[in-house]
Amino acid sequence: MSQDFYCRTDSEMPDFRSHIPSLIADDKKHELVQLLTSQLDKVIGDFNKRADYLSEFIPFNCIQHRADKCAEAFLEGELGVSLDINDPGIHPFHVAARELYPKITKLFLKFGARVNV
Structure with missing residues (x-):
């Protein structure tokens, strides 16, 4: 992924709803972290327009x-x-x-997931 991805104007920004799953599918942790930390407000706005919630979308895509x-x-x-x-x-x-x-099941347990929820 080129660095100019992060410098585009709002009208040129890609559809985050489709871009984030491709990063997750390839398990590109560093690129995903960079994208979300640099563009979080725009990403959340893109998801909210579609009545999706990024905080739910990410873990289920990881799984x-x-x-x-x-x-x-x-x-x-x-x-x-x-x-x-x-x-x-x-x-x-x-x-x-x-x-x-x-692996992910153990990660959830490590971070406090309760089995009886």
Whole structure:
């Protein structure tokens, strides 16, 4: 990814809703961290226009793409976006376990996911 991606004007910015999953799918933790920390307000605005929530979108995409490095960055707070992983109705821990992905399941446990939520 070229550095000029981060210097574009608002009208030239890509659709973050499609760009973020490609970074997650390739488990490009550093690029994802750089994008979100440099453009967080714009990214959140792009997601909010579509009634999506970035804080839910990221962990579920990490699970779907088995992107443990990106999941760890999310859980450690490196992305500037947080999610209460024990929030009723949002259960990325259970999805990771159901998908039989032990690395991310263990990460959620490490960061305090409760199994009985």
